[in-house]
Amino acid sequence: MSWTDERVETLKKMWGEGQSASQIAKELGGVTRNAVIGKVHRLGLSNRTTTSTAKSDAKPKTAKAEPKAKAAPKADAAPKAVMPIAEPTTPPPPPSRARRAIIPAGQPLPPQPSANEISPEALAKVSEVEKKSKKIGLMELTERTCKWPVGDPATEDFWFCGLPVKAGKPYCEAHVGVAFQPMSARRDRRR
């Protein structure tokens, strides 16, 4: 496969949307995530503030025998005024509601943690995922199983999602979606 205009455009679009390289690669097909990343770099639209591997130190196998004199470390302590973009997530509502089990088993309490008004799409996705969930018990939770609780802790109708977590996060992709709101779709909660 080659990088046709269309493909490049899809790449740009998805990358812009914050899609991961692997997702993009999967979408495009015929390419690996490496190819995608490589292309992204060549296109110049790389840094998206992610795995800030701002290391200028990459040592490939074949050590380049270039005793390059290291540039003197900049003494300019640029006062990085990083600030704004740091409020993207809203980790409010997840799960674990240690509610007193005084609730009539199987009655009125579907109030899923965040079933308020998260993005409908996200919720829909969650519902979908719940069907596929492994329905694992507390004991089966591991470092990489989604720890999103499903059902009512007060009943037998309770389990954990158990799907593979999304790199680093405690939940699977779908649940990360509802746990970490992008910050929009959240305004307007005035009662």
Next chain:
DNA sequence: CCCTGATTCGC
């Protein structure tokens, strides 16, 4: 172990 992006370098 899973995933992520970043970089290098032979092609």
Next chain:
DNA sequence: GCGAATCAGG
């Protein structure tokens, strides 16, 4: 220009 191999981090 391309992307596998590799690196580095979560």
